[in-house]
Amino acid sequence: xxxxxxxxxxxxxxxxxxxxxxxxxxxxxxxxxEQEEQADTIEKITFGYQPSTHQIxxxxxxxxxxxxxxxxxxxxKTVDDRLFPTGAPEMQAMLAGDIQVAYVGAAPVIAALxxxxxxxxxxxxxxxxxxxxxxxxxxxxxxxxxxxxxIATFPPGTIQDTLLRNWLKENGLDPEADVEIIxxxxxxxxxxxxxxxxxxxxxxxPAPAMIENNGVGRSVVSSGEMLQDHACxxxxxxxxxxxxxxxxxxxxxxxxxxxxxYNAENxxxxxxxxxxxxxxxxxxxxxxLEDWDGSWIADPNLIVxxxxxxxxxxxxxxxxxxxxxxxxxxxLSFYNALDx
Numbered sequence: 001x002x003x004x005x006x007x008x009x010x011x012x013x014x015x016x017x018x019x020x021x022x023x024x025x026x027x028x029x030x031x032x033x034e035q036e037e038q039a040d041t042i043e044k045i046t047f048g049y050q051p052s053t054h055q056i057x058x059x060x061x062x063x064x065x066x067x068x069x070x071x072x073x074x075x076x077k078t079v080d081d082r083l084f085p086t087g088a089p090e091m092q093a094m095l096a097g098d099i100q101v102a103y104v105g106a107a108p109v110i111a112a113l114x115x116x117x118x119x120x121x122x123x124x125x126x127x128x129x130x131x132x133x134x135x136x137x138x139x140x141x142x143x144x145x146x147x148x149x150x151i152a153t154f155p156p157g158t159i160q161d162t163l164l165r166n167w168l169k170e171n172g173l174d175p176e177a178d179v180e181i182i183x184x185x186x187x188x189x190x191x192x193x194x195x196x197x198x199x200x201x202x203x204x205x206p207a208p209a210m211i212e213n214n215g216v217g218r219s220v221v222s223s224g225e226m227l228q229d230h231a232c233x234x235x236x237x238x239x240x241x242x243x244x245x246x247x248x249x250x251x252x253x254x255x256x257x258x259x260x261x262y263n264a265e266n267x268x269x270x271x272x273x274x275x276x277x278x279x280x281x282x283x284x285x286x287x288x289l290e291d292w293d294g295s296w297i298a299d300p301n302l303i304v305x306x307x308x309x310x311x312x313x314x315x316x317x318x319x320x321x322x323x324x325x326x327x328x329x330x331x332l333s334f335y336n337a338l339d340x
Contacts, residue, residue, distance in 0.1 A: 041075040048099040061259040085185030111157035114320035118239035120331035125233035129294025131208035131219040143171035149199040155183030209288035231303035
């Protein structure tokens with residue numbers, strides 16, 4: 001074989017070798033990309049929520065199929081949820097990674113953030129909407145009449161506990177010495193006041209309407225009187241979801257806004273949806289929504305000031321070791337981008 005032919009054969013072998021190597025490398029690269037895409041996909045999202053008319057937006061979106069429908073294009077195959085009596089155990093579940101999205105009071109989020117929770121508030125859910133209900137055996141004219149009372153409310157670090165303690169202090173009562181505050185879920189608190197085990201409760205709606213309907217007590221102070229336009233429930237999302245799946249968080253906020261607006265325009269249907277979910281009498285739910293001083297909202301910008309104020313109050317109460325700032329608590333970017 002002459003040198004010319006040897007060169008041709010060598011060139012051919014070299015070309016084939018390069019081609020095979022290219023195919024091999026391409027195959028490895030494609031496999032890696034597919035693995036990365038699979039790793040980037042979240043197939044299940046679990047929501048947390050509570051049995052309150054404050055959070056009907058979550059229930060409406062679920063019953064309408066909007067969560068599943070809106071999140072499916074992002075690879076989410078399953079939307080699950082867990083029901084919690086109050087915000088404290090809900091935040092424990094979020095700290096443990098059991099839920100990624102929480103419909104929860106703003107105050108429990110603050111307490112959890114101060115304990116190391118990696119999350120942010122991305123939307124508001126509602127403002128106000130809780131009442132102090134005094135047993136019918138007791139007179140009530142002014143806050144001073146609560147002196148010596150046993151008062152059941154949500155556990156320490158929740159909206160109701162934070163508001164109640166701050167309001168008592170503002171009205172000259174020591175929340176440690178002048179009253180006995182007992183942390184309970186709504187069901188236990190309603191049972192306690194009915195049985196005469198406590199003198200009053202401070203609970204979110206519809207619990208006050210139920211107590212009044214049963215002839216046990218009467219609402220004497222609404223939470224809006226304690227702190228006007230105060231933040232109550234919010235949508236909190238895990239930090240992992242925000243950083244790794246901002247498109248999903250954006251859609252969660254959009255769906256929440258859709259459900260909030262739908263409920264405001266269809267109050268009777270919203271009451272029906274809640275009544276079925278929680279097995280309540282629909283007429284009683286409607287009455288609760290007529291009587292409460294709450295409002296369903298979605299814009300988190302409206303609750304920034306009162307939420308940061310909660311952080312200061314919780315710091316002064318000794319619930320958290322350092323006050324938190326707006327940036328520690330909120331990510332407003334998802335809601336603010338909706339109009340762009």
